[in-house]
Amino acid sequence: METLITVLVGLLVTVAVYLLLSRNLIRVILGSAVLSHAAHLLLMTMGSGLKKGSAPLLGENAASYVDALPQALILTAIVISFAVTAFLLVLAYRTYKKTGTDDLYALRGFDDE
Amino acid sequence: MSVNVMGEFIGALLILLGGIASVISVFGLIRLPDVYTRSHAATKSSTLAVLLTLSGTFLYFLFREQFVSVRVLLGIVFVFLTAPVAGHLLVRAAYRSKVKLADISTEDALHEVLYTNETENDGSSDKS
Amino acid sequence: MPAQLLLNLFIAFLWMTLMDEDELKFTTFFAGFLVGIGIIFFMHRFFGTQFYLRRLVKTIKLLFIFISELTQSSIVVLGQILSPKLKIKPGIFKYETVLKSDVEVTMLSLLLTLTPGSVVMEVSPEGDTLYIHAMDVEESKAGLIKQLKNFEKAIMEVTR
Amino acid sequence: MKINDVILKTVTRIVVFIILTFGVELFLSGHNNPGGGFIGGLVLSSAFVLLYLVNDIETVRKGIPFDFKKIAAIGVFLAVGSGVGSVLFGENFLTQAFGHFDLPIFGVTELSTVVLFEAGVALTVVGVVVTIILTISEDV
Amino acid sequence: MIETMLMVSLVLFSITISIAIIRIILGPSMPDRVLALDMIGVNLIATIAVVSIILKTKAFLEVILILGILSFIGTIAFSKAIERGVIVERKRDG
Amino acid sequence: MTITLSIFIPFLAAIFIPLIYQRIKSRHIGWFVIIVPIALFVFLASYIPSIANGSTYIHTIRWVESVGIHFTTYLDGLSLIFGLLITGVGSLVILYSIYYLSERESLGRFYVYLLLFMGAMLGVVLSDNLMVLYVFWELTSISSFLLIAFWYHRKKSRYGAQKSMLITVSGGIAMLAGFIMLQSMTGSFSVREIVATIGQYTDEPLFIFAMLLVLLGAFTKSAQFPFHIWLPDAMEAPTPVSAYLHSATMVKAGIYLVARFTPIFGGETVWLYAVSGVGVFTLLLGSLNAVKQTDLKALLAYSTISQLGLVMSLFGLGSVALQQGYSTDSVIYTQATFAALFHLVNHSTFKGALFMVIGIVDHELGTRDIRRLGGLMAFMPVTFTIALIGSFSMAGLPPFNGFLSKEMFFEALLNARNLEVFTTNSIGTLVLVAAWIASVFTFVYSMIIVFQTFFGEFHQERVEKPINEASKGMLIAPSILATLVIVIFFFPNVVGNYLLRPAMIAIYPTFAGAERLTPHIKAWHGFNPALWMTIGVVVLGTILYRFMRYWRGIYTIAPLKWNLDTAFNAGLTWLENGSHFLTRLYMKGYLKDYLVYIFVFFIIAVGGSILFTGSYSFDFSDDSSIAINEFLIVLAMAGAGLAMIFVKSRMTAIILNGVLGYSIALLFVVFRAPDLALTQTIVETVTTALFLLCFYFLPEWKKERSGKKTKIFNGIIAISAGIVVTVLGLAVQGNKMFESISVYFEDSYRLAGGKNIVNTILGDFRAFDTMLEVVVLFIAGIGVFTLIKLKSKKEEQDIEDQ
Amino acid sequence: MMNNIIVMPMIIPLMTGIILIFLRTRVNSQRILSILSSIATIAVSLVILNRIQHEGILRLDFGGWLPPYGILFVADSFSMLLVVTTSIVTGILLIYAFSSIGKQHENMFFYPFIFFLVAGVNGSFLTGDLFNMFVCFEVMLLSSYVLITMGGRRIQLVESIKYVTINVLSSWFFLIGIAYLYGTVGTLNMAHLSVRVAEVGQGPLLTVISLMFLIVFSLKAGLLLYFWLPGSYSAPPTVVAALFGALLTKVGIYAMFRIFTLIFYHETAITHTAIGIMAILTMIGGSIGALAYNDIRKIVSYNVVIAVGFILAGLAMSSEVAFQGAIYYLIHDMIVKALLFLIAGTMIYLTGKAKIEEMSGLIRNYPMLGWLFFITMLSLTGIPPLSGFISKVFLGQGAIETGSYLLLAVAFMSGIFVLYSLLRIFLNCFWGETIISEDDDVPLKKGMLVPCVLLAIMTVAIGIGVEGLVPYVSDAARTLMNPDIYIEAVLQGNR
Ligand code: NA
């Protein structure tokens, strides 16, 4: 399972990187969203094993529990990446309204002296 | 076979039925000609599938752990309430965004009301 | 009606004290409540009012109508999907309902939409006309309208 | 023909209350079951989002006349402040206290300062999500 | 026996989800995709229900309701986006 | 203590001058300023007797004690000479400037700079600590910079200032590196301590580097080839400044440094080659260039370069004595150093006088162009006399002090010719010839100054102002210097015994007892080779001067035509253009390019090191099982992910992203993470809603217009990045080295009263993370609000949008 | 152990930021509170710094959970020196903001974002937990995202898209780096990480993982991967640019030092060599960039890049003296870069132009500003006795001690490029013909000048009074050189 997920992570990274290298702003943002999916999955596989134990709830009296720490970390990471994605999205929206384009080739900024 | 095992079995059976219903409905999703007919398959059959499964789950927990899962009950109610609304909204959106009916369609009572008087037509432009 | 409810609660408490258990249990209370319902149903004519859980009964009745319709039409639609050759003639038709309030119209729409083969597409701004998409207009229009009437009646029993 | 959202609106009226109740339940049960301030907050805010989706902003604002930025700020204030609070009690920053109390009606109940912290989290989430959605929607 | 039935239904749900994804990719119209997404959401509910039976835990029952809520909200949002473009209106004109 | 104070007095004065200047506008502020150098001169002069008796004075103020940087002042013979020069010439220059600069100029600024310089220069020569020395060293560069650009509205002034600053500060930085190396070797920043212990370290590999770096500092400051190019442009400064900084004192800081470091580095042959080689070359080049100048000040600048080269080469030759080690025979070589010190003093007198004279000409006539001048002798007799004295001294003619030091220079060269290092390949002769030729040209340009300016016909129409002799005040200072030129010729041994001898002892501590360390200076010592050389100079020089128009053409021939200035300017332009070109090459402003850089770096660094270190040992034995449905989900995710790349509608892409998100939630369920599954589902939905919200305003995707090549390139990067992440992930899974700390948290109910471990971690064990995460969310929320609501109104004033 | 005080440098700004949200429209109250809060932060930081000298490294276990299980703050001289400098610089920059940022911004939560930024920065300096550092980074980054876009001018939006995207990417690298590290050694506490890495020896795999962190912090610090920096630092309002120029890269630099001295210090042949090469390339790239443009903001931004290379050259050398040099330079650079950005911004404010060829003779109308620039230029060049000098000496000693001559050469040469690039500004803009007539003279507000003067005083004071800093800096360098001191303090009897 770990291997499968890690390969999936690699695949998601590939997709995300490809999207990030696009010239369309929305693709870039989508890329960053996929990227964070990949990171969260990767973090999951880095615990002490997938599916080895039950859900980390003491009420259910299981013999062993899965690694809870990565879960906590991912939770934090999800929230942060949500915050960032939200901001980035609004930034894209504002930029489009201001400049009339979402083509990153047209959005060079300072270096186009 | 005790009552509990019996209950569990019924639960599992319901779930299996749900699975089958689900596959059939997704079959419809592929097979049917337009979004309107597909929506029949999707919203109804899959709703059925979920209701079956959730009922099965409810029974399973009830008989196995004597646990009355309010959440599952609430889930059933919720799906009951919302699935048709979702279907209705989607079909309406499809029609208003001018997704064509399949050629085999025979009757369109809505066309005259919506599109004969274009001035009344608000917000049906395809923005997506 | 509140009187019936209070009475029912009283019966439940009574039941609980009669049971005389070590601790307070919800199940005991619930059992008492059920007993109360039974007692009150038999005695409600003494109050001169209708049984306060009448709507519940009617609702259950509506539910049964719905489930039977659901099963019937599900079979029809599943058959249509699975039949080797699609022989459906979909279409949109208009239905003017006798129902008035938002809740009633909504209930009707939900039930109709939940049963396979039909989806409510639009409700007219006045709220009295439904535009319905049917999987097979030619074959099942009559059946659908019968179903609608069925639902309308059952709904009115609950709401009015 | 004008769009008539009667079905949607009617169902929403019921659904919103289910969601809200569920959200509060999640928030409270978080310490022992899945849930907690964050998830609870998200569910609560999804109820608000639903309201905004189904009705328009002006209508919702009439019913819920809060400044959601302030709500978020209050939330953060609570979350950070609960940490500062423990400093005032001479404990390490962010020390949470918990204990089991025998309360008259609820029986043996666990009370924890985490609740305060989680409430802050929940309020922030609600405030922020709604603020974001409102801000974008209002900017046409 | 029960175990097998559950596993089979799990596979069935997974197939449904996979096919729905194909529908999303193929379209052709946007409502088609949203329809498929909605279907995925609903089937996820079923899947999670089955998974929690298999895992013998009640931990995921919350997820069921949440998924129901969210797939509903999502579908509303999408249909409004398709129908009107704007999904939250400032003031409804009607 | 008082010596330390003498460094600070000019700085203190510099602070007070602006205050006084604001009050007293009626009087020339210079009269207040001049008190400072005169007082300091008198004060330093009072040390002459005791220093001559062999005393030295040292005083330390602690500064950065822990690093060994102390504010230590050290007064010995060498620093005394320089101290006297600085204050003495300083007094005269200020006196001169009082008449030279009108009160309309920003005198406050001028004198502040000048005092700053004076303090800095005193600091350079009086500091024992290398770091403190460096402090003052750079301060002289800065004050020079400010003085050169005193008239900063002139383009040429700014250019000159920039050039001098760049060159001297660069040299200074090199020197700093050298100093640090010295300290690293010897463990001390104190020159005296280093001198005392250097013998142990001469074999260190750094020793030579340190030497070269220090020399770089000295050469840049003293305008040695090829760094001399800043000096002619520094002539844009007001003439008093040129006289003071760029001829008498600051440019001699490099000389001072060489002298100071002779006991440290002098034992090395490299030192000899470098110092005397560069010196002679500079001497020759300077004199050759001086001849072709038409601007008198430029002529003097090149002459200064040349004379500095002369002094420099002498110091180099003098170091031979150290290489030979102390013996009665080797003492002879110290004569070169003696000559150097002597010429140093002499040069300050005659060159100072000459600068002032040229300043007078410029001041009175408004031009310094030789081609426009002539016949001034009749109108400006005093000026002429001073010019004559100065020039003839520079040319090495008696009865002026220049004659004495020039003769000693030739003698030193003749002595050096017998050296072992030189005899082998006749370099000695070459040096001798070069020096002699340089002297010939020195003679020529000295004559040019005198004859082309003061003889011939005067044409009023060629100059800017009506001709008049300069005011008496302006003549006082050059007159004093001219007098000194003659006085020193007649009483050279006063200078020799009281000033030069202690300095010699400072430079050759090991030779302190040697009788012949300070020779008796005689004007007449018979017809020795040196005298013959001088006669030769005069004869050939006269001939060349007379027939100049016939040979001037040689300046158009290649090596003489070559101009380092053009090279310098071209270098700077090339640097700027090249920088622009290079930077623009990779700073394109496209986000994509920047991302490509990052990924390429990632692939090379991480991927490369995985390959390089072989960290790709996998171990799949610990993997948990995969159920069919799980496999299907993963497959579906892969499909949805890949499809995102190809879909044509952004809405579809969003839906696919949602599918990914929900599927991950499902995976979280499979992985027993209920809280995650919950959060992921909601967050995914809200994110999707946000996407939809914004989409209303955004345009539909256009087809990517990038070509096939770009797509393939992007694809390769994307795939490589994916592979690296996966491989590293697998490697880590196969190499778990420790038990995770998270077992501890399974005790959460007892520890923190919660049964949901994840929630307990979030709310208790790692509550701080959660608190900050909430803050992050909050910032994003308020930030979105700000981003949308705050719109700048003054859009048209957007400068970057021009 | 009650060390609650060491969370204060983060919590005071955080709470201030939150409270300021409620004071949205009351600008004066905002200002007063801001200043009071800054003073409090400075005071608290100074107290902590001095306590460390007597009591050794201080730590605070949040919630009382012992490391490595809980999160903790660790205050050592290195981190506290940076915290102190940050607090002081921010306080001074706030004064500049009062007179320059404008009511529009002030009503839009400008000050809260500044305080959140500072909270993030100080948190990053103080945290002893790797994942918490990630979170602190995000607090800082999110604030910086907002600040860079505030005002919404075209250029801000365009540049911030790049800035945000690149930072999102670097955060991602950070996250997966943490994932890998956690997967290998199973802990997050930095001291504990150090212990565990040392226990198994930093094998190839751990070295590869350490390179992940190299990428992350290089991106944040602008080490080699600095291409995002010039644009982003040129776009926002002056105060913000100054804040960025002074603080943001420093956090990356700090993290780089922390990680590569505390955890990954075993394989210097790979990691530190890489850092050295990158530092050299950074200095070269920065130097070239500083000469490449005529836009003041760009020149100034590339100067930031040069400094990054310079400081990390100290890390590459990896000796106590070199660390001292780097720390001095860090402190110096925070102050003087802030000053430089302020002056550059003020120049643009006064003239409405940004290119050097479009300005001239400013010194006549604004002599004070001109001389401040002059001091800044000298200080950055490393001219004594200003603050940049001493670090140059230490770094030079470190280079010689470790035989890093190429680093030494490039580092010292970069000083010349700094000088030249700034000299171009000085000569072209301050000197030359005065082109602004007395009538067009935009008055230079006192509120803008005072902060500049304060910063200039600091660079002089630090330069001359450097002995006062010596104990702190040498303690900081000693701790960096001997990770055991840090580990001992964090895991006292708890290994
Ligand atoms: Na996400």
Ligand code: NA
């Ligand atoms: Na992220």
